[in-house]
Amino acid sequence: xxxxxxxxxxxxxxxxxxxxxxxxxxxxxxxxxxxxxxxxxxxxxxxxxx
Numbered sequence: 001x002x003x004x005x006x007x008x009x010x011x012x013x014x015x016x017x018x019x020x021x022x023x024x025x026x027x028x029x030x031x032x033x034x035x036x037x038x039x040x041x042x043x044x045x046x047x048x049x050x
Contacts, residue, residue, distance in 0.1 A: 008031075015027045 011031065012027065014037065015031070016022075019027065
């Protein structure tokens with residue numbers, strides 16, 4: 001488990017350093033969502049915006 005925590009920490013550090021203008025919570029949410037079940041996601045359509 002320690003290796004997983006070290007790798008996760010390194011990924012977060014890299015994301016923060018590469019995107020200093022983004023809030024940490026936003027980066028965290030993106031990383032968490034990448035590990036969620038994709039069948040729960042809704043397909044995005046630009047038509048919904050108009």
